[in-house]
Amino acid sequence: MRARKRAGISGLSISLRSLLAFFLFFAFCSGGLVIAQEIEDCMECHGDPEKVGRVARVDRETGEVKVVNMLVEQDAFMQSAHGRSKEGFVCIDCHQDLDGVYGEHKPLLNTVDCITFCHDDPAAEFLESTHVEHMKEKEKTPPRCTDCHMGKNSARETPVAEDAFHRSNVNKTCGQCHEDYLFTYCTNMHGQLSTLGVLTDEVPNCYDCHGGHDILKSDNPDSNVGENHKVETCGKCHTGAGKNFVKHIAHPAFKTRKFYAEAYKTFTEKGILGVLADPQSYLALVFVLYMGIIAQAFSMFGGHALLMWIRTLLDERKGGGGHDH
DSSP states (O other): OHHHHHHHHHHHHHHHHHHHHHHHHHHHHHHHHHHTTSHHHHHHHHTOTTTOOEEEEEOTTTOOEEEEEOOOOHHHHHTSHHHHOTTOOOHHHHOGGGTTOOSSOOSSOOOOOTTTTTOHHHHHHHHTSHHHHHHHHTTOOOOOHHHHSOOSSOTTSOOOTTOHHHHHHHHHHHHTTOHHHHHHHHHSHHHHHHHTTOOSTTSOOHHHHHOSSSOOOTTSTTSTTSTTTHHHHHHTTSTTOOTTGGGSOSSOOTTSHHHHHHHHHHHHHHHHHHHHTSTHHHHHHHHHHHHHHHHHHHHHHHHHHHHHHHHHHHHHHHTOOOOOO
Protein backbone atom coordinates (compact mmCIF):
# COMPACT_ATOMS: atom_id res chain seq x y z
CA MET A 1 0.00 0.00 0.00
CA ARG A 2 2.82 2.33 0.93
CA ALA A 3 4.65 1.39 -2.28
CA ARG A 4 1.61 2.37 -4.36
CA LYS A 5 1.31 5.66 -2.50
CA ARG A 6 4.98 6.44 -3.06
CA ALA A 7 4.61 5.54 -6.75
CA GLY A 8 1.62 7.90 -7.04
CA ILE A 9 3.50 10.77 -5.39
CA SER A 10 6.51 10.12 -7.63
CA GLY A 11 4.31 10.15 -10.75
CA LEU A 12 2.65 13.40 -9.68
CA SER A 13 6.06 14.95 -9.10
CA ILE A 14 7.17 13.97 -12.59
CA SER A 15 3.97 15.43 -14.09
CA LEU A 16 4.46 18.73 -12.25
CA ARG A 17 8.05 18.91 -13.41
CA SER A 18 7.01 18.27 -17.02
CA LEU A 19 4.28 20.89 -16.81
CA LEU A 20 6.69 23.42 -15.29
CA ALA A 21 9.25 22.68 -17.99
CA PHE A 22 6.57 23.16 -20.66
CA PHE A 23 5.56 26.56 -19.27
CA LEU A 24 9.18 27.67 -19.00
CA PHE A 25 9.80 26.59 -22.59
CA PHE A 26 6.66 28.40 -23.79
CA ALA A 27 7.59 31.55 -21.89
CA PHE A 28 11.10 31.44 -23.31
CA CYS A 29 9.82 31.02 -26.88
CA SER A 30 7.20 33.73 -26.47
CA GLY A 31 9.78 36.07 -25.05
CA GLY A 32 12.06 35.22 -27.96
CA LEU A 33 9.36 36.22 -30.46
CA VAL A 34 8.88 39.60 -28.82
CA ILE A 35 12.59 40.29 -28.61
CA ALA A 36 13.09 39.13 -32.20
CA GLN A 37 10.80 41.94 -33.37
CA GLU A 38 12.90 44.74 -31.96
CA ILE A 39 14.75 46.99 -34.43
CA GLU A 40 18.09 45.31 -33.77
CA ASP A 41 16.70 41.90 -34.75
CA CYS A 42 15.26 43.20 -38.02
CA MET A 43 18.62 44.83 -38.71
CA GLU A 44 20.32 41.40 -38.65
CA CYS A 45 19.05 41.05 -42.23
CA HIS A 46 18.08 44.57 -43.27
CA GLY A 47 21.37 46.00 -42.08
CA ASP A 48 23.51 43.50 -43.98
CA PRO A 49 24.16 44.37 -47.67
CA GLU A 50 25.00 40.72 -48.34
CA LYS A 51 21.49 39.62 -47.33
CA VAL A 52 19.30 42.38 -48.78
CA GLY A 53 19.58 44.99 -51.53
CA ARG A 54 17.53 46.77 -54.19
CA VAL A 55 14.41 45.00 -55.43
CA ALA A 56 11.54 45.86 -57.79
CA ARG A 57 8.20 46.51 -56.14
CA VAL A 58 4.77 47.28 -57.58
CA ASP A 59 2.82 49.99 -55.79
CA ARG A 60 -0.51 48.38 -54.94
CA GLU A 61 -2.37 51.69 -55.13
CA THR A 62 -0.92 53.24 -58.30
CA GLY A 63 0.48 50.18 -60.07
CA GLU A 64 3.78 52.01 -60.50
CA VAL A 65 6.93 49.88 -60.50
CA LYS A 66 9.62 51.20 -58.19
CA VAL A 67 13.09 50.05 -57.23
CA VAL A 68 13.20 49.90 -53.44
CA ASN A 69 16.29 49.56 -51.31
CA MET A 70 15.61 47.01 -48.56
CA LEU A 71 18.88 47.92 -46.85
CA VAL A 72 18.08 50.11 -43.84
CA GLU A 73 20.46 52.67 -42.37
CA GLN A 74 19.65 52.41 -38.67
CA ASP A 75 21.40 55.67 -37.77
CA ALA A 76 19.37 57.53 -40.40
CA PHE A 77 16.16 55.98 -39.09
CA MET A 78 16.98 56.96 -35.51
CA GLN A 79 17.36 60.59 -36.68
CA SER A 80 13.98 60.52 -38.43
CA ALA A 81 10.69 61.73 -36.96
CA HIS A 82 9.77 58.18 -35.95
CA GLY A 83 13.23 57.37 -34.59
CA ARG A 84 13.28 60.51 -32.44
CA SER A 85 9.76 59.99 -31.14
CA LYS A 86 9.30 59.33 -27.43
CA GLU A 87 6.87 56.55 -28.39
CA GLY A 88 9.82 54.28 -29.18
CA PHE A 89 8.57 53.01 -32.53
CA VAL A 90 9.80 49.67 -33.85
CA CYS A 91 9.45 48.14 -37.32
CA ILE A 92 6.23 46.19 -36.68
CA ASP A 93 4.42 49.33 -35.54
CA CYS A 94 4.18 50.22 -39.23
CA HIS A 95 4.61 46.77 -40.81
CA GLN A 96 1.82 45.24 -38.77
CA ASP A 97 1.43 42.19 -41.02
CA LEU A 98 4.77 41.04 -39.54
CA ASP A 99 3.42 41.05 -36.00
CA GLY A 100 4.26 37.62 -34.57
CA VAL A 101 6.49 36.64 -37.52
CA TYR A 102 10.04 35.56 -36.72
CA GLY A 103 12.91 35.25 -39.19
CA GLU A 104 12.36 35.43 -42.95
CA HIS A 105 9.01 36.76 -44.11
CA LYS A 106 7.05 37.15 -47.31
CA PRO A 107 8.61 39.65 -49.73
CA LEU A 108 5.48 41.69 -50.50
CA LEU A 109 4.15 43.40 -47.40
CA ASN A 110 0.94 45.37 -47.13
CA THR A 111 1.15 49.08 -47.82
CA VAL A 112 1.93 50.96 -44.62
CA ASP A 113 -1.22 52.68 -43.36
CA CYS A 114 -0.11 56.07 -42.00
CA ILE A 115 -3.65 57.26 -41.39
CA THR A 116 -5.73 54.66 -39.55
CA PHE A 117 -3.59 54.14 -36.47
CA CYS A 118 -1.56 57.34 -36.06
CA HIS A 119 -2.16 60.33 -38.31
CA ASP A 120 -5.94 60.34 -38.76
CA ASP A 121 -6.44 63.99 -37.72
CA PRO A 122 -3.97 65.65 -40.14
CA ALA A 123 -5.04 63.21 -42.86
CA ALA A 124 -8.71 64.13 -42.42
CA GLU A 125 -7.78 67.82 -42.49
CA PHE A 126 -5.91 67.31 -45.75
CA LEU A 127 -8.42 65.04 -47.48
CA GLU A 128 -11.33 67.35 -46.61
CA SER A 129 -9.48 70.50 -47.70
CA THR A 130 -10.44 72.64 -50.68
CA HIS A 131 -6.96 71.92 -52.04
CA VAL A 132 -7.78 68.23 -52.53
CA GLU A 133 -11.28 69.09 -53.72
CA HIS A 134 -9.82 71.36 -56.40
CA MET A 135 -7.35 68.67 -57.48
CA LYS A 136 -10.13 66.13 -57.88
CA GLU A 137 -12.10 68.62 -59.98
CA LYS A 138 -9.03 68.90 -62.23
CA GLU A 139 -8.84 65.08 -62.30
CA LYS A 140 -5.44 65.08 -60.62
CA THR A 141 -4.39 62.55 -58.01
CA PRO A 142 -3.80 64.20 -54.61
CA PRO A 143 -0.37 63.54 -53.10
CA ARG A 144 -0.03 60.78 -50.54
CA CYS A 145 1.71 61.09 -47.18
CA THR A 146 5.02 59.78 -48.51
CA ASP A 147 5.05 62.21 -51.45
CA CYS A 148 5.74 65.06 -49.04
CA HIS A 149 7.04 63.26 -45.94
CA MET A 150 9.74 61.35 -47.80
CA GLY A 151 13.24 60.87 -46.42
CA LYS A 152 16.39 61.42 -48.42
CA ASN A 153 16.84 57.71 -49.11
CA SER A 154 13.40 56.23 -48.50
CA ALA A 155 10.01 56.70 -46.85
CA ARG A 156 11.40 54.94 -43.78
CA GLU A 157 13.42 58.02 -42.91
CA THR A 158 10.38 60.25 -42.36
CA PRO A 159 12.05 63.63 -41.82
CA VAL A 160 11.40 66.12 -39.04
CA ALA A 161 9.97 69.51 -40.03
CA GLU A 162 13.32 71.33 -39.90
CA ASP A 163 15.16 68.72 -41.99
CA ALA A 164 16.95 70.43 -44.90
CA PHE A 165 16.13 67.72 -47.46
CA HIS A 166 12.47 67.76 -46.42
CA ARG A 167 12.19 71.54 -46.85
CA SER A 168 13.77 71.36 -50.29
CA ASN A 169 11.71 68.34 -51.33
CA VAL A 170 8.42 70.04 -50.38
CA ASN A 171 9.16 72.88 -52.80
CA LYS A 172 9.87 70.40 -55.60
CA THR A 173 6.73 68.39 -54.78
CA CYS A 174 4.51 71.47 -54.89
CA GLY A 175 6.27 72.60 -58.05
CA GLN A 176 5.17 69.48 -59.91
CA CYS A 177 1.71 71.07 -60.18
CA HIS A 178 2.56 74.71 -59.52
CA GLU A 179 5.46 75.15 -61.94
CA ASP A 180 4.81 78.85 -62.57
CA TYR A 181 4.60 79.62 -58.86
CA LEU A 182 7.80 77.70 -58.13
CA PHE A 183 9.59 79.73 -60.81
CA THR A 184 8.31 83.04 -59.46
CA TYR A 185 9.15 81.90 -55.90
CA CYS A 186 12.74 81.38 -57.06
CA THR A 187 12.72 84.91 -58.48
CA ASN A 188 12.00 86.25 -55.00
CA MET A 189 14.68 86.58 -52.31
CA HIS A 190 13.14 83.65 -50.39
CA GLY A 191 13.47 81.29 -53.33
CA GLN A 192 16.91 82.56 -54.33
CA LEU A 193 18.29 81.77 -50.87
CA SER A 194 16.57 78.37 -50.89
CA THR A 195 18.02 77.56 -54.32
CA LEU A 196 21.48 78.51 -53.05
CA GLY A 197 21.13 75.91 -50.29
CA VAL A 198 19.89 77.95 -47.33
CA LEU A 199 17.29 75.42 -46.18
CA THR A 200 16.75 76.40 -42.57
CA ASP A 201 13.40 77.59 -41.22
CA GLU A 202 14.72 81.15 -41.48
CA VAL A 203 13.93 81.00 -45.21
CA PRO A 204 10.25 80.13 -45.78
CA ASN A 205 9.26 77.39 -48.18
CA CYS A 206 5.79 76.63 -49.57
CA TYR A 207 4.12 75.28 -46.42
CA ASP A 208 5.60 77.96 -44.14
CA CYS A 209 3.40 80.51 -45.89
CA HIS A 210 0.54 78.50 -47.39
CA GLY A 211 0.12 75.84 -44.69
CA GLY A 212 0.64 72.11 -44.84
CA HIS A 213 -2.67 70.24 -44.83
CA ASP A 214 -5.61 72.66 -44.90
CA ILE A 215 -4.41 74.79 -47.82
CA LEU A 216 -6.75 77.50 -49.10
CA LYS A 217 -6.49 79.60 -52.26
CA SER A 218 -4.56 82.82 -51.75
CA ASP A 219 -7.59 84.95 -52.64
CA ASN A 220 -9.55 83.36 -49.77
CA PRO A 221 -9.51 85.82 -46.82
CA ASP A 222 -9.10 82.91 -44.38
CA SER A 223 -6.00 81.58 -46.17
CA ASN A 224 -2.64 81.94 -44.40
CA VAL A 225 -1.74 84.46 -47.11
CA GLY A 226 -5.25 85.93 -47.32
CA GLU A 227 -6.19 89.42 -46.17
CA ASN A 228 -7.20 88.26 -42.69
CA HIS A 229 -3.97 86.41 -41.90
CA LYS A 230 -1.24 87.82 -44.15
CA VAL A 231 0.22 90.12 -41.48
CA GLU A 232 0.23 87.27 -38.95
CA THR A 233 1.92 84.88 -41.37
CA CYS A 234 4.67 87.30 -42.38
CA GLY A 235 5.08 88.34 -38.74
CA LYS A 236 6.27 84.84 -37.80
CA CYS A 237 9.63 85.72 -39.37
CA HIS A 238 9.47 89.50 -39.80
CA THR A 239 8.81 90.93 -36.36
CA GLY A 240 6.74 94.10 -36.54
CA ALA A 241 5.42 93.42 -40.05
CA GLY A 242 2.42 95.62 -40.81
CA LYS A 243 -0.03 96.23 -43.63
CA ASN A 244 2.52 98.12 -45.71
CA PHE A 245 5.08 95.35 -45.30
CA VAL A 246 2.76 92.65 -46.64
CA LYS A 247 2.37 94.56 -49.89
CA HIS A 248 5.64 92.83 -50.74
CA ILE A 249 5.26 90.73 -53.92
CA ALA A 250 5.99 87.14 -52.91
CA HIS A 251 5.76 85.74 -56.45
CA PRO A 252 7.18 88.35 -58.86
CA ALA A 253 6.29 87.28 -62.40
CA PHE A 254 8.18 89.91 -64.41
CA LYS A 255 10.54 87.24 -65.80
CA THR A 256 7.73 85.21 -67.37
CA ARG A 257 6.22 85.60 -70.85
CA LYS A 258 2.75 85.12 -69.37
CA PHE A 259 3.05 88.37 -67.40
CA TYR A 260 3.84 90.47 -70.47
CA ALA A 261 1.08 88.78 -72.49
CA GLU A 262 -1.43 89.66 -69.77
CA ALA A 263 0.01 93.18 -69.45
CA TYR A 264 -0.46 93.72 -73.20
CA LYS A 265 -4.03 92.43 -72.99
CA THR A 266 -4.72 94.81 -70.09
CA PHE A 267 -3.21 97.69 -72.08
CA THR A 268 -5.47 97.05 -75.07
CA GLU A 269 -8.55 96.86 -72.82
CA LYS A 270 -7.88 99.50 -70.12
CA GLY A 271 -4.95 101.53 -71.39
CA ILE A 272 -1.74 102.43 -69.60
CA LEU A 273 -3.53 103.22 -66.31
CA GLY A 274 -4.83 99.67 -66.19
CA VAL A 275 -1.30 98.32 -66.57
CA LEU A 276 0.12 100.64 -63.90
CA ALA A 277 -2.57 99.51 -61.45
CA ASP A 278 -0.60 96.28 -61.06
CA PRO A 279 2.42 96.82 -58.73
CA GLN A 280 4.40 94.25 -60.68
CA SER A 281 4.40 96.62 -63.65
CA TYR A 282 6.94 98.82 -61.86
CA LEU A 283 9.17 95.80 -61.20
CA ALA A 284 8.85 94.86 -64.87
CA LEU A 285 9.78 98.42 -65.94
CA VAL A 286 12.92 98.40 -63.79
CA PHE A 287 13.80 94.90 -65.04
CA VAL A 288 13.38 95.88 -68.71
CA LEU A 289 15.48 99.05 -68.24
CA TYR A 290 18.14 97.08 -66.40
CA MET A 291 18.32 94.42 -69.10
CA GLY A 292 18.31 97.15 -71.75
CA ILE A 293 21.32 98.85 -70.14
CA ILE A 294 23.18 95.54 -69.96
CA ALA A 295 22.32 94.75 -73.60
CA GLN A 296 23.48 98.20 -74.73
CA ALA A 297 26.74 97.98 -72.77
CA PHE A 298 27.62 94.55 -74.15
CA SER A 299 26.58 95.45 -77.70
CA MET A 300 28.74 98.60 -77.66
CA PHE A 301 31.65 96.68 -76.16
CA GLY A 302 31.19 93.84 -78.65
CA GLY A 303 30.85 96.26 -81.56
CA HIS A 304 33.98 98.11 -80.52
CA ALA A 305 35.95 94.88 -80.19
CA LEU A 306 34.69 93.70 -83.59
CA LEU A 307 35.70 96.95 -85.31
CA MET A 308 39.14 96.84 -83.69
CA TRP A 309 39.61 93.25 -84.85
CA ILE A 310 38.64 94.22 -88.42
CA ARG A 311 40.98 97.20 -88.33
CA THR A 312 43.84 94.99 -87.11
CA LEU A 313 43.27 92.55 -89.99
CA LEU A 314 43.28 95.36 -92.53
CA ASP A 315 46.51 96.82 -91.11
CA GLU A 316 48.19 93.41 -91.20
CA ARG A 317 47.23 92.99 -94.87
CA LYS A 318 48.72 96.39 -95.63
CA GLY A 319 51.84 95.42 -93.72
CA GLY A 320 51.34 98.05 -91.11
CA GLY A 321 51.96 95.62 -88.26
CA GLY A 322 48.80 96.60 -86.42
CA HIS A 323 47.23 99.85 -85.36
CA ASP A 324 48.00 101.53 -82.07
CA HIS A 325 44.91 102.57 -80.18
